Amino acid sequence: MVHQYKNNGYNIVLDVNSGSVHVVDDMVYDIIAAYEGHTVEEVVCQFDGKYSKEDVEECYAEITELKEAGQLFTEDIYEPYIDSFADRPTVVKALCLHIAHDCNLGCKYCFADEGEYHGRRAMMSFEVGKKALDFLVANSGSRRNLEVDFFGGEPTMNFEVVKQLVAYGRSLEEANNKKFRFTLTTNGILLNDEIMEFANKEMSNVVLSCDGRKEINDMMRPVRSSGRSSYDIIMPKFKKLAESRNQMNYYIRGTFTHFNLDFSKDVLHFADEGFEQISVEPVVAQPTDDYAIREEDLDTLKEQYDILAAEIVKRKKAGKGFNFFHFMIDLQGGPCVAKRLSGCGSGCEYLAVTPWGDLYPCHQFVGNEDFIMGNVDEGITKPEIRKMFKASNVYTKEKCKNCFARFYCSGGCAANSYNFHGNINDAYDVGCELERKRVECAIMIRAAMADENN
Amino acid sequence: MKHIKTITNRVLKDTMKNGGCGECQTSCQSACKTSCTVGNQSCENKNN
Numbered sequence: 001m002v003h004q005y006k007n008n009g010y011n012i013v014l015d016v017n018s019g020s021v022h023v024v025d026d027m028v029y030d031i032i033a034a035y036e037g038h039t040v041e042e043v044v045c046q047f048d049g050k051y052s053k054e055d056v057e058e059c060y061a062e063i064t065e066l067k068e069a070g071q072l073f074t075e076d077i078y079e080p081y082i083d084s085f086a087d088r089p090t091v092v093k094a095l096c097l098h099i100a101h102d103c104n105l106g107c108k109y110c111f112a113d114e115g116e117y118h119g120r121r122a123m124m125s126f127e128v129g130k131k132a133l134d135f136l137v138a139n140s141g142s143r144r145n146l147e148v149d150f151f152g153g154e155p156t157m158n159f160e161v162v163k164q165l166v167a168y169g170r171s172l173e174e175a176n177n178k179k180f181r182f183t184l185t186t187n188g189i190l191l192n193d194e195i196m197e198f199a200n201k202e203m204s205n206v207v208l209s210c211d212g213r214k215e216i217n218d219m220m221r222p223v224r225s226s227g228r229s230s231y232d233i234i235m236p237k238f239k240k241l242a243e244s245r246n247q248m249n250y251y252i253r254g255t256f257t258h259f260n261l262d263f264s265k266d267v268l269h270f271a272d273e274g275f276e277q278i279s280v281e282p283v284v285a286q287p288t289d290d291y292a293i294r295e296e297d298l299d300t301l302k303e304q305y306d307i308l309a310a311e312i313v314k315r316k317k318a319g320k321g322f323n324f325f326h327f328m329i330d331l332q333g334g335p336c337v338a339k340r341l342s343g344c345g346s347g348c349e350y351l352a353v354t355p356w357g358d359l360y361p362c363h364q365f366v367g368n369e370d371f372i373m374g375n376v377d378e379g380i381t382k383p384e385i386r387k388m389f390k391a392s393n394v395y396t397k398e399k400c401k402n403c404f405a406r407f408y409c410s411g412g413c414a415a416n417s418y419n420f421h422g423n424i425n426d427a428y429d430v431g432c433e434l435e436r437k438r439v440e441c442a443i444m445i446r447a448a449m450a451d452e453n454n
Numbered sequence: 455m456k457h458i459k460t461i462t463n464r465v466l467k468d469t470m471k472n473g474g475c476g477e478c479q480t481s482c483q484s485a486c487k488t489s490c491t492v493g494n495q496s497c498e499n500k501n502n
Contacts, residue, residue, distance in 0.1 A: 017467075017499070018464075018465045018466050019462065019466040020462060020463055020465065021460070021461040024457060024458050025457045025458075027457060028457040058456065058457070062456070062458050063458075064455055065455070071465065073464055074465075078470075080478055094480040096483070143476055143477060147479065147480055147483045163485075165475055181483075205483075205485075251484075253485055255488075279486060282488075284488045325485040325493065326486070326494070328494045329494060330495075331464065332462050334493060334495070334496065334498050335478055335492055335493065336470075336499070337469050337473055338473045338474035339474070339478060339492060340493065344490050344492060345480055349476065350482065352484065362482065363482070363487060407493065412490045413490045416488070416489075423465060435490075443461075447461050
C-alpha cells in the first residue's frame with residue numbers, strides 16, 4: 001500500500017507496510033499512481049504527450065528498483081505475527097495513579113468531571129499507592145523500565161503522598177532490578193520552588209497543562225473557586241520550571257476546542273513565550289457539547305496543521321525550532337512493528353489506579369464502573385476485560401484496514417472508540433481525520449529538514 | 455537516483471526479529487492523554 005500526497009511543496013510517497021518514505025519529483029509522483037499492475041509500455045502510453053518515453057522509462061526503473069528493495073508496494077504481512085505476539089504472557093509496565101480526585105481548576109471540558117470522575121472527591125493514601133507500586137513490580141515480569149504517572153484531578157493537591165511514593169518506588173528498584181520513570185501532570189496552580197526542585201530531581205517528564213493564549217486558556221480553564229484567570233498564576237511558574245529543566249523532559253500541554261479552531265496561534269504563542277516542548281491536542285467531547293470539534297471544523301483544523309508545520313520548518317531552518325509533540329516522528333528509529341500494531345497497551349500493559357485502589361484499563365475509563373478490572377489488593381479480578389483489550393489491535397478494527405496511518409496511531413484510542421461507538425474495536429472518526437493530517441505533516445517536516453541537511 | 459530521494463529506508467518487517475521487548479514508553483505517559491501516539495515513541499532496543 002502506497003500513500004502519496006503533496007504538502008508544503010514536497011511530493012511525498014509513504015510505503016505504508018515497510019515504513020519507507022520517499023520524496024519524488026512531479027513525474028515520479030504521477031507515475032507511481034499508475035505503476036501497479038501496468039507494464040512500462042502501458043505507462044509510457046498513458047503519459048504520451050505529457051512525459052517523454054525516455055523519462056517515463058527512467059522513472060519506471062527507479063520505482064521498480066525500490067519495489068525490489070522492499071521499499072515500495074510492500075505487502076502487509078504482520079497479521080499472523082501479531083496473533084503470536086498476543087499469546088505472550090501479560091505484563092504490566094505502566095500505571096496512571098489518580099493521586100487526587102479533586103481539582104483547583106474548573107476546566108469546562110474536563111473528561112474527569114473537574115477531577116471527580118463522576119464520583120466523590122478523594123485523595124489516594126500512601127497505603128493504596130504503595131500497594132499499586134507493589135502490584136506493578138510483581139506483575140512486570142522481565143520489563144525493567146516501569147512508568148508511573150502522577151495524575152488527577154490535580155496531583156499537587158496530595159503532594160506529600162507523591163513524595164512518599166517516589167521514595168518507596170526508589171527503594172524497590174535495586175532489589176527488583178527495576179527502573180521507575182515517574183512523571184507528573186499538573187495544572188500549575190500549586191507549583192512552588194519545593195515541588196519544582198523535587199520534580200527536577202525525580203520526574204523524568206512533567207506535563208504542564210495550559211491551553212495557549214491568555215484569553216483562550218482562561219475561557220476554558222478558570223480557577224474553580226473564583227472563576228478568575230489561571231493563566232496569570234501558572235505561566236510564570238511554567239516558564240521557570242521549563243528553564244530549570246533546560247527546556248527538556250517536559251511538555252506544556254493544551255487542549256483546543258471548537259472555540260479556538262485557530263489553535264496554531266496557541267502553539268506559536270507557547271513557542272514565542274520560550275517553550276520548546278509543546279503538545280496541543282483536540283478536545284474529545286460529545287457532539288452535544290458546545291465546545292466539541294465538529295465535522296465541519298475539520299477543513300479549518302487541517303489547514304491549521306499545515307500552517308503550523310510550515311512555520312515549524314521555517315523556524316527550525318532559522319535555528320529557532322521547537323518540538324510539537326503531535327508532529328514528532330522517528331522515521332529511522334521509531335517503534336518496532338509489534339508495538340505499532342498492538343497500540344497503547346491500555347487494559348493490559350497500562351492501567352489506571354483510582355484513589356481507592358480500583359484498577360481500570362486507562363485514565364479515560366475511570367468512573368465507568370463496568371470497566372473496573374480489579375484492585376490493588378486482589379490484582380486483576382476480571383481477566384475477561386484484560387483479554388478484550390489485549391485482543392484488540394489494528395487488525396481487529398475494520399476502519400484501520402485500509403488506513404495509511406495505522407502504523408503511527410496503532411488503531412487509535414480505545415476510550416475514544418468506546419465513547420463514540422460503544423466498543424473498543426471501532427474508531428473515533430474525527431480523531432482519525434486529524435491524526436492522518438498530523439502524520440502527513442510530521443513526515444513533511446522530516447522531508448524538509450532532510451532537504452536542508454543536503 | 456535522479457527522481458527519487460529516500461528519506462528513510464527503514465524496513466518495518468526487519469523489526470519483527472528483535473522487536474516486542476516492550477521497554478519503550480507508553481504513549482499516554484508522555485504528552486497526550488486523549489489520543490494515541492504510538493508512532494511518536496522511540497525504540498529503546500539497540501538490537502532493532
